[in-house]
Amino acid sequence: MKTIETIRVLAASVIAVVVTVGIARFSYTPMIPEMVEALGLSQSVVGMLATVNYAGYLTGALLITRISDLDLKVKLYQLGLVVAVVSTVLMGFTSNVWLWFALRFVSGLGTSAGMLLGAGLLMSWLIKNNEKSELGVFFSGIGLGxxxxxxxxxxxxxxxxxxxxxxxxxxxxxxxxxxxxxWMPDYRACALPRTGGKAGSDERSRFIVILQLAYFCAGVGYVVTATFLVAIAESIPGLSGHGWLIWLVAGLSATPACWLWDVFTRRWGQWTALYLAYTLNAVSILMLIVDTSMVSVMLSAVVYGASFIGIVSMMLAMVGRVFPENPSRPMSRLTFSYGIAQMLAPAVVGYLADVEGNYTNGLWLTLLVMAIGVGVLHLARRAKGREAEPALSG
Structure with missing residues (x-):
């Protein structure tokens, strides 16, 4: 049974994710048709607004890899929460495209603070307070957002x-x-001693590099579906005008999935859980290729929401346990790879769709990348060595 303090800390962290990811980032998705209709925005401006938001997120992830001071992390985390709200409100007070670009970039910085600094600080708090070092509840905030x-x-x-x-x-x-x-705790009291000598650091460095490659593949699987799922749904006569509902289904699926993946991990191990999550993500893509009926697209959204959020949650929790002295840094390295995929993959798949008039080959390419990701994930497991998996605290 979790204590009242633990429940409040978890609730505060989840709400922070809803604010910095749900509000600051995902609110733009349903706003696109509203702004296009009212202001006549071109698709290039729409795309650039999404790109600069990703750029802000990536910049934040890169900066976080350079930060080790706990006090600074806490201050930047708190600043990120404020920035997420302010940058969202100010979007409604201007129609200047360049100011929008600046606001979406800053919003991306706030998202990286809420996601990466928030996850790292929470992981340190959980370990310090002898709680299970799992982040499933934390990442349920993405689905709720x-x-x-x-x-x-x-x-x-x-x-x-x-x-x-x-x-x-x-x-x-x-x-x-x-x-x-x-309900935010005093994260400054959660500093953990540094561990591992040079040899251990070298081994862990190889491990994280290979894991970054696997996470890049997962990023491709995530963003292609996130970008084009609604477009595919809108192209189906029976689902036209209901793209938002498909997105809602994906979110509803993602919300409890984080907790369920934690349960699965405890029972079968983190590597087995990751293999399954990667496979399910690939299956959700395959479903969009072989059948675009309403039932298939809806089911694909369910499988997609449950699998992508599980990969994010388990990957970041894994490196948080491997690097407990500064979990935000490896989390940011992984996220940087994930973010690069988010910037490159939609452009490639979008180009293929323009050339061929459909998403089929782009989805096949995405499916191939996810298959490669499973192989790279296995290499990461081998790089981790024959040592036992880090035990889940609690």
């Missing part, structure tokens, strides 16, 4: 203009900040 933005978009898109909608998203984020800030 998807659900929140999908539902909120349907509620406000009729009565409010595009600029008012941005402000509403920001105000919802501000309201959520209150419990997130109030």
């Amino acid at each position: 998807i659900v929140l933005t999908a539902v909120l978009a349907q509620l406000i898109k009729g009565p409010f203009s595009w600029d008012q909608q941005w402000v509403i998203y920001g105000l919802v984020g501000l309201a959520l900040l209150v419990p997130a800030w109030r």
Whole structure:
């Protein structure tokens, strides 16, 4: 039974993810048609706004790899929460494209703080307080963020203009900040001693590099579906106008999946769980290739939501346990690889779709990358050596 303090800390962390990822990042997805209709934005501007947001996220991930001071991490984490809300609200106070670019970039920085610094700080707190060193509950905030933005978009898109909608998203984020800030523990008291000599550091460095390659493959599998799932759904007569519902289904699937993957990991081990998550992610892609019926697309969204969130949760939790003295740094290295995939893969698949008039070959290419990812994941397991897997605390 978890203590009241542990429940509050976990709740604060989850809410922070909802704010920094759900509000600051995912609110843009349902806002795209609203802004295009109201302002006549070109697809290039729409794409660039997404790209600069990813660029901000990647920049944040890269900066975090250079930070080891715990006090600075806590301050930047708190600043990231504020930035996520402010940058969202300000999107509704201007129609200047260059200011939008700046705001979306800053929003990406806030997302990296909430996700990476938040995950690292929580991992340190869990280890310090002899709790299970799992991040499934933490990453359920991603699924909740998807659900929140999908539902909120349907509620406000009729009565409010595009600029008012941005402000509403920001105000919802501000309201959520209150419990997130109030229940936040003193992370400064969670510093852990550094471990491992040079030989151990070299071995772990090889391990993390191979794991980065595997995570890059997972990033391709994640972003191609995230980018084109709604477009595929909208192209189906029976699902036209219901793309938001597909996105909602993916979010509903992702929300409890993190916790279920933690349970599976305890029972069967983290490597078996990762192999299964990668395989399921590949299956969700295959389903979009072989059958675009409503049932198949909906089921693909369910499998996709459950699998991608499991990969993210288990990968980052794994490196957090391997590098407990500074978990945010390896988490950021993995995320940087994941982010590179998010910037490259949609461009490649989008180009193939323009040339061929459909997404089939792009999806086959994505499926191939995920298959390679399973192989690289196995290499990472071998690089880890014959040592036993780190025990889950608690």
